[in-house]
Amino acid sequence: xxxxxxxxxxxxxxxxxxxxxxxxxxxxxxxxxxxxxxxxxxxxxxxxxxxxxxxxxxxxxxxxxxxxxxxxxxxxxxxxxxxxxxxxxxxxxxxxxxxxxxxxxxxxxxxxxxxx
Numbered sequence: 001x002x003x004x005x006x007x008x009x010x011x012x013x014x015x016x017x018x019x020x021x022x023x024x025x026x027x028x029x030x031x032x033x034x035x036x037x038x039x040x041x042x043x044x045x046x047x048x049x050x051x052x053x054x055x056x057x058x059x060x061x062x063x064x065x066x067x068x069x070x071x072x073x074x075x076x077x078x079x080x081x082x083x084x085x086x087x088x089x090x091x092x093x094x095x096x097x098x099x100x101x102x103x104x105x106x107x108x109x110x111x112x113x114x115x116x
Contacts, residue, residue: 003052010048013111015040017104025096029087036100039081043074075101 015037022036047070054066075097082093 003049006052007045007048010108011040011044013108014044014104017107018100021100021103025099026090027088032086032088035081035085039078039097042081043077047071047074071101071105 018036018040019033022033027033027036050070051063051067054063058066075094078097078101079094082096083089086093
């Protein structure tokens with residue numbers, strides 16, 4: 001049950017952060033906003049689960065490598081989704097995915113200890 005709560009918390013926080021950044025970048029179309037949410041629903045739980053289990057099973061160095069690989073895969077998947085389905089492409093979809101993921105990753109580290 002604790003893992004499900006953690007997954008929901010991480011997903012919710014990521015969606016909120018990435019939606020704010022997407023809006024700042026000019027994403028206004030409802031379908032594009034829904035796509036940002038869908039991209040997170042598809043990638044975030046996989047990344048969180050994989051990195052959580054990696055932190056329990058592997059050394060810190062291996063864990064960091066797995067985090068980097070999972071984040072890169074999330075950026076690629078999200079970039080492909082944005083490239084194929086965004087109605088309005090004002091920025092390269094992979095750069096957009098990179099920016100969203102970098103900011104939400106950093107903000108997660110900043111906000112998580114504060115919120116608990």
